[in-house]
Amino acid sequence: MHRSPGARLVTKILSLNIWGGRRLESLLSYIDAMRDVDIICLQEVFGLHVTPLAQLDAQDCASVYDKLIEALPDHQALFCPIVDRSYGLAAFIKSKYSVLRHERHIIHRCQPGSDHGLFHDRVLQLLDVAIGDQNMQVMNIHGLVNGHGKTDSSSRLKQTRAILSIAGLEDKPTVLLGDFNLTLNTDCIALIERQFTNLVRQYSIQSTRSAFYSKPDRYADYIFLSPQLRCIDFAVPDHDVSDHLPLLCSFTKD
Numbered sequence: 553m554h555r556s557p558g559a560r561l562v563t564k565i566l567s568l569n570i571w572g573g574r575r576l577e578s579l580l581s582y583i584d585a586m587r588d589v590d591i592i593c594l595q596e597v598f599g600l601h602v603t604p605l606a607q608l609d610a611q612d613c614a615s616v617y618d619k620l621i622e623a624l625p626d627h628q629a630l631f632c633p634i635v636d637r638s639y640g641l642a643a644f645i646k647s648k649y650s651v652l653r654h655e656r657h658i659i660h661r662c663q664p665g666s667d668h669g670l671f672h673d674r675v676l677q678l679l680d681v682a683i684g685d686q687n688m689q690v691m692n693i694h695g696l697v698n699g700h701g702k703t704d705s706s707s708r709l710k711q712t713r714a715i716l717s718i719a720g721l722e723d724k725p726t727v728l729l730g731d732f733n734l735t736l737n738t739d740c741i742a743l744i745e746r747q748f749t750n751l752v753r754q755y756s757i758q759s760t761r762s763a764f765y766s767k768p769d770r771y772a773d774y775i776f777l778s779p780q781l782r783c784i785d786f787a788v789p790d791h792d793v794s795d796h797l798p799l800l801c802s803f804t805k806d
Contacts, residue, residue, distance in 0.1 A: 560804040561684045562784055564588065567729040567775055569595040569694065569796035571764075573613030579793045583623045589800070590683060592627065592644040593692040594620070595731045599631060599638065617642060632656050632677035632692070641677040641692050641730075652687065653680035659714040660696045660707065674711065676718060686805050688781075691719060693730040702735045702769050712740040716747060725780040725805055729773075731796060736771045748776035751786045751801060760788055764795040775801050782806040 566589045570579055586592065598608065599617020608614060620642065621629045627644035628651065634640035645651055660674035677692040696711055719726055728748055734740050736753065744750070752760065752774050759770035773796055777783055784802040791798060 561686060562802050562804050563590050563683055563688075564800070564802050565591040565593070565690070565727055565729070565775070566798055566800050567593045567595075567692070567731075567773060568798040569731040569773060569794060570597060570616065571794040571796065572596050572598055572609065572611070573616030573619070574609075574611045574795075575764075575793050576613050576616065576619070578791070579616075580619060580623050582791055582793045582798070583620060586800075587624065587626060590646050590649065591681065591690060591727075592624070593677070593690065593729055594642045594644075595692070595694040597631070597640060597642040599642070614638075620644065630654050630677075630679065632675060634675050634694070635672050641675070641694060643677060643679055643690070643692055645679070645681055650682040651679055652682055653678070655679075657714075657718050659693065659718075660711045662696075676715060678718065680724075687724060688805075689719075689722065689724050689726040691715070691726065691728045691730075693728075693732065695731065695733040697733055702733050702738075702772060704738045704740055708734065708738075708740050709743075712743050716743065719747070719778075724778075726778040727781065727801075727803070728776040728778075729799065731773050733772055734774075735769050741774070744774075744776055748778055749783070751775045751777065751783055751799075752788075754783070755786045757788050760797050760799065762790070762792060762795055762797050764792070772796065773799055775799050777801075777803060780806055 632641040655678040760773040
C-alpha cells in the first residue's frame, strides 16, 4: 500500500494459480520478490498438515502452503479448503491490515461419485479486509472443470450466478479474481462484466497461460474490479512460476 500523488491510498493485489507448487523454486523466488504486495490470492494450494490427497501428482508439492508462509513472514495466511482439508485456495494479507471476515462459499457441487481429480466441488474464498481507512471485499475462486474446454455450460452459468449473488450481498468495493477456467468471450464472463470491470479485456491481455501450458485456450485467469475501485496499473508478467501467469493489479478507491 502507498499513496498516489493525489494522496489516494493505492493497494496492490496478486492472483496466481500455483499449479500445486510444481515449479517450487521459481515460485518461491517470485513470491519472495512480491513481499510488498498487500494481498496475494492463490489457487491450487496443498497444505494444512493433512495427509496428501490420493490424486496428488508426483510433481506437486504437498507442503507448498507451509513454504509460502515461510516466504511471506509479514503476511497473515488464510487457507480455504476445497478437498479433504488439504487442497484449496489461500490468501496472504499484510499483517498490518485487519481481516474482518473470512468465509468459504460453495459455488459448484460436483456430481455424486465424481469428486476426484479435477472434478470436485468448487468454492469461493471471501475476505473482508480493512486497509487504511477503506474496507474492501476480496473474492478468490478456482472455477469448475468439466473436461470440455473453457466454454459456456449450464453448470458454469449457474456457478457464475452464484458468484455474482455472493458479491451482491453487500454494497462494498470488491475485487473478484482467480482462475475461472473460462475463455474471454463467453456468456459467463459477459455476465460478470455487467457489474465489474474486466482488467484482462481492458488491458488487451493476450494470454494468462505460460509456456508450460500447451493447449490452445490462452485465457483462464482474471481480475475484476467493482465500480467503486479504479485500476492504477495492471500487468500479466511472463514468469515461469506455473502453467498460469501471475496477474498483478494496483488500484485505489474511486
